[in-house]
Each structure stands twice: as structure tokens, then as C-alpha cells.
Amino acid sequence: MLVWLVGAPPSAAAAEEVPPNIVILYADDLGYGDLGCQGHPAIRTPRLDRMAAEGMRFSDCYSAGEVCTPSRAALLTGRYPVRSGMCHDVRRVLHRDSRGHLPAAEVTLAEALRERGYASACIGKWHLGNFALEPAGHPHRHGFDYFFGLPHSNDMDSTPAAPHDAVGRLEQDPRWWNLSLWRQDAEVERPTDQAALTRRTIDEAIGFVAAHEHAPFLLYVPFTFPHVPLFASAEFRGRSRHGIYGDVVEELDAGVGRLLDAIADRGLDGRTLVVFSSDNGPWLMMGRQGGSAGALRDGKGSTWEGGMRVPLIARWPGRVPAGSVHRGVVSTMDLFPTALALAGVRPPRGVAIDGVDLAPALFANRPVDRESFFFYRGTRLFAVRSGRWKAHLVTQPAYNEPRATPHEPPLLFDLETDCGEALDVAAAHPDVVARLRALARAQEAACPPAPSQLGNVRR
Numbered sequence: 001m002l003v004w005l006v007g008a009p010p011s012a013a014a015a016e017e018v019p020p021n022i023v024i025l026y027a028d029d030l031g032y033g034d035l036g037c038q039g040h041p042a043i044r045t046p047r048l049d050r051m052a053a054e055g056m057r058f059s060d061c062y063s064a065g066e067v068c069t070p071s072r073a074a075l076l077t078g079r080y081p082v083r084s085g086m087c088h089d090v091r092r093v094l095h096r097d098s099r100g101h102l103p104a105a106e107v108t109l110a111e112a113l114r115e116r117g118y119a120s121a122c123i124g125k126w127h128l129g130n131f132a133l134e135p136a137g138h139p140h141r142h143g144f145d146y147f148f149g150l151p152h153s154n155d156m157d158s159t160p161a162a163p164h165d166a167v168g169r170l171e172q173d174p175r176w177w178n179l180s181l182w183r184q185d186a187e188v189e190r191p192t193d194q195a196a197l198t199r200r201t202i203d204e205a206i207g208f209v210a211a212h213e214h215a216p217f218l219l220y221v222p223f224t225f226p227h228v229p230l231f232a233s234a235e236f237r238g239r240s241r242h243g244i245y246g247d248v249v250e251e252l253d254a255g256v257g258r259l260l261d262a263i264a265d266r267g268l269d270g271r272t273l274v275v276f277s278s279d280n281g282p283w284l285m286m287g288r289q290g291g292s293a294g295a296l297r298d299g300k301g302s303t304w305e306g307g308m309r310v311p312l313i314a315r316w317p318g319r320v321p322a323g324s325v326h327r328g329v330v331s332t333m334d335l336f337p338t339a340l341a342l343a344g345v346r347p348p349r350g351v352a353i354d355g356v357d358l359a360p361a362l363f364a365n366r367p368v369d370r371e372s373f374f375f376y377r378g379t380r381l382f383a384v385r386s387g388r389w390k391a392h393l394v395t396q397p398a399y400n401e402p403r404a405t406p407h408e409p410p411l412l413f414d415l416e417t418d419c420g421e422a423l424d425v426a427a428a429h430p431d432v433v434a435r436l437r438a439l440a441r442a443q444e445a446a447c448p449p450a451p452s453q454l455g456n457v458r459r
Contacts, residue, residue: 027277047253050257051260070093072128094127120143148182158177225249312332314362328361410433411426
């Protein structure tokens, strides 16, 4: 049973001053092409498709990280992960033996919104600090009032019974995994029933909404799936036309629908911005279990489009124009300054914020104030996009591949006509190449990597 502290409803006058609720739904390894509204031919996602029809879909949204930990740090701080040290060129994410965590000096969205009276919850996969080893990595230490979920990815705690290729197996045995599930500061289940995780995540999210319907809240739901290993409940297993991966995505879609219904049933639609996105592209090396980047090149772990271009859907009835598509360059980092602006909270002083306010796009489908977006792999800047053009200074496939390849001149692609990055047009546009190279060099000079948190491990 979920137990919450519920405050009294505000007066009518006070209610008029209540800032909007912010709900961020964040899938794990969901590819750009994995939703019906993004063109998938087999996976059925009616609730997310409806969310897009009732709101805005962003065609060119990027995560600021090519893998889990960096992307989450960027989302919650509005900053490239190279600024916070939440990236590494070898240990690319935090692991079960990691003592490093999001630095205390980093201001998260939950911390920033607290001054405006927001209640906050993180329900799902944290992956910004293994607080079982280092309590300073707990969501509570980073502004969240409530936490329910996993400290890290669901493939990071296997048992001796697990075969060496357990992660990618089509048929999973729960006895292979020894995941730890937490509520607040206490472990509540080990091993975790992964087949029930999506349902329980949504149950907790609905409970949080019910408990805080009279005050502004930030609800951050970083789903465990469709990161491998894949588990679906009995209700959804075998139901899709795309194997276990499709089952998992369709269960996630249904869970999003349950949460949206709960928000609507409480009359909160008119003052709640809900956004849905993914932390990075699909893990293509997992084959059919790794999702789809659609027409984009490569996937998770790379700085090609398929690695970092992600779905983004925003819904706010009466505010975000229904059925709209925004085609400008945006990033999940932009949710930080956007939420602060909506709440009437000033950005933290003395902190470089890389995200930009999405208000022009959200409410009028106009371009946002962004000259460029930078693609990092670990601590290294690999590529830059400005408008329709993307230049790759360095390329490297996602995993288990040859070393990085520098390019001089950089590769250049026109993403308006070639989103699959197949035709290098650098020779035809030397002026564009020079401009994007200069942007990249200026970024490197202005943003040196902070000491990495990911190399700090238990010995």
C-alpha cells in the first residue's frame, strides 16, 4: 500500500498562483523509430500516439549523452555532462562498483523547483549514483522528496547462475538477476520482480499524483525498460507483433496511458505539462531486442543520429497546440530551463546552463534560441550541429569497435535531406565546414571536462 502525506487544498486565490505541474517520462534505450507516431510498422503505442496527437512532437530532439548516465545528468541539470564530470571515455556509465555520483554542487531540477514549493519524486531507474555504496548519490541528496526504484541499470547485478550472454537472451530466467529495489532510504526487495516493474512504477507515480494534486509537483519517471534484459508482465508477454521488445514497449505505452488518465481524472490536465522522451538511441547490438532508430544511422553509444536523436512528445491541453510538429533542434537539456521559466524560478547563479527555454516552440511552434548543439562521446567532442548541417570531427562506432577516427576536413551532412548521414557533402560546402569547426573549437575552449565521477570505483 502506498502511504503519502497529503496537504490541505489551497484557497481559490492561492490556487490561481500555483505554478504548473511538471511530469517527465523517460524511457531507457527506446529508439527514435520505436513508436507508432514515429513510424514503427509493428509496435502499437496508442497512448503515446494519442499524446502526440493532443500535443506536440519534436522531430529533431537530442539527448546530451549517448549512454545512460551522461544523458540523465544532462536532463536534470540542463548542462552537458562534461561540465559535471558525469562521463568517461572508458567506463562510460556508473556501475555497481561505482562510488562516484552526481556532484553535490550540481543543481538539479528538483532542487531548483523546491524554492517555489514543488513536491518532487523520482520513480524508476536513478543511475546517477549507487547510493548503496555512497549515500551522497541518493536522489534525496539531490532534491527529490520521494524515491522508488533502482540505483542503476537492470543488467548490472547478475547471479552466479547467469550465463555469460544473459543480458541479450530472448528467454530470461529471473534467477539470473539479483537487482535491489528501494523505497526512500531502504531496500524493499531483492531480487526485484522485473516483470512487475513497469506496473509498479506507474502505480507509485499515480499515488504521488493523488497525494499532491493540490500543490505543484515535479514527477520524474525514468523507466527501467526497454533496456535489456527485457521482462514483460503476464498481461503483455506475447501480445505484441514484435517479440518481447514489442511487449515491453506496449506495456510501457499502456502505463503512460494509465498515468495520463489519473492526471485527467483529478482535473489536473489544464495545469500539467507532461513530456515523454528517451535517454539515448536503441542498443542495436542486441538485435531484435535492441529497438529501432528508424531511418537514422547507428544507435546507442554513438554520436551518429541514431545514437542521440530521441523521441520527444509534449502535452499540455489548452497550452501546447494539439497535433503539432516542431522541426527545430532541441534537446532534453532544455527541459531544465523550460521548467524553471514556467515555475517562475531564476536559473542558479554562476552556473552555465546549456539548455534553452522551449516556450517559443511549445506554445507557438517558433524556433528556440539555439545556434548549435554538440555531440560528446565520453569527454570528447565528436560532432556539432547548426541548423540543417552536422559536422563530424571524429567518429567511432558504438561498442566493441575500432578506435576513434578523426576527420580533417570534418564529415558534413545535410540533415534536412539526409537524416541517415549517408552522403558527405563537405567538399561542396567548405564555408559551412569552417563555421562548424570554429563552433566546435570554441566549445572545447569554453567547456573543458570536469574531473570524471565515473572512474571512482570500489577497490
